[in-house]
Amino acid sequence: MNDPFLTLSDLEDHVWDRLAQGAANADDPFRFVTLATMGQDGPEARTVGLRRADRAASEVEVHSDLRTAKVRALAVDPRATILLWDAATQVQVRLRVTLRLVASDPIRWARVPPLARLNYGTDPAPGTPVDMPEVVTRTPDVARFCALVGRVHAMDALSLAHDPHRRARFADGQRHWIAP
Structure with a gap:
């Protein structure tokens, strides 16, 4: 494989290809990503599954239970950061x-595998205190399902495999190498 960190154009193509692979392949290192948002008590981060990457629309998509604190926080401040890491590369x-x-989009819901649908229907709602874990049940329900569609405003790609490290930023139609 060619080194994608040789040109900015190759690198941008590579990042979007990797996002698409992560969304399509459950075993890809870019499948499970960290979503960081601003919660009521400050910054929050959690792992979510990357479900879609669309370069033409400059969008990525993850899913959530509609009743989570992150969804409530995003209703107030929709800005977020998604962090992806590939340890092998x-x-x-x-x-x-x-x-x-x-919320509750039946077309998106139809594309969610049956096992994954269980994540959108816990009782009680996510974050609710329980006496013991065994009392939590899971009943899939499209009414509790929410897609979080992210418009990508900027991408920052960093390679720790290079010596010295290489880093680039893509934002506002601009591409730049930047110091790592």
Whole structure:
């Protein structure tokens, strides 16, 4: 494989290809990503599954239970960062996004595998205190399902495999190498 960190154009193509692979392949290192938002008590981060990457629309998509604190926080401040890490290649990608909430969409719900649907129907609601874990049940329900569609405003790609490290930023139609 050619080194994607040789040109900015190759690197941008590579990042979008990797995002698409992560969304399509459950075993890809870019499948499970860190979503960081601003919660009521400050910064919050959690792992979510990357479900879609669309370069033409400059969008990525993750899913959530509609009743979570992150969804409530995003209704107030839709800005977020998505962090992706591939330990094998030592590549980190950060996406600065604005998330749009799409609740209870039956078309998206139909594409969610049956086992994954269980994540959108816990009783009681996510974050609710329980006496013991065994009391939590899972009943899939499209009414509790929410797609978080992120408009990508900036991408930051960093390779720790290079010596010296290499880093680039893509934002506002501009591409720049930047100091790592």
